[in-house]
Amino acid sequence: MSPEIKSRLQEERAALQAFIALLEREQQILLAPDTEPLLDLAAEKTRAAEALSTRVQQRAQYIPAAPGQIESWLREQAPAALDTWFDIRRLGAQAHAINQRNGELIKVRTRYNQQALQALLGATQQSAGLYGPQGKTSLPGSGRTLGSG
Template sequence: MTALTDERLAVRGFVELLRQEQSLLTENSIDPLLILAEKKSADALRLNELSESRRRLLEKYVGVLSSAAIQAWLEGHNHECLLIWQEICTLTEQARQLNNVNGELIQMKLRHNQQSLTALTRAVSQANLYGPDGQTNFSAGTGRSLGSV
């Protein structure tokens, strides 16, 4: 039961972290996102460890470790753990949905940034204000450079 309780607590924390990430993404707060990304990676590793511990523990009793099989086994053996397991499943689904939305927000921002860079690059290449030697390059239209009479 301790393993499930620890996992539930970790998944709750991860869901909250994903909510914070979503908030920062919508606010365009980049610096806090970098710090949050480190914590997210560490928390994801911890969740994997807890999940693996649960898997090793339950495979002795359940056999096939599907969510439905775990639920069925817990229904017959430990009602309190069943409630914790159901909450873990609900929280995990919330985390999956939040992570998908956050991924889409990140993709939108990346596309926007790429489009902005492309527009700036085109503008610079079309303006062609300076030549490779760093000198102004305005002679195309008049045949004279700036400052000449």
């Protein structure tokens, strides 16, 4: 059973590494001026997260130990898989840290976008509007209606 456990943990580790690669790509996009590629990445990230979640759920079936007791269970039942488990733990912490950083980058970008929108709305309101109550266009500061000569 030990080789099978190690193999399954290696599959989980590979899924986690793939997820981290997506998080790192997300971070690069968030740092770039054009964030449009995030739309495609979101679907890819969702699929990778689901695949990883499936692996974690499957682990509960072949390692009958509570999350905090997996290490001691592996020491007794599958010591050859311990290094892979330590990799998973380390990679999990790495994924968490990158995800936290990406969340902060998203907050900063959202704040920046909100400020830009408020500046644009403020400029529009200061221009007294481009349409009057009757729906006629007028230039701000000009007493003439557009099209009248």
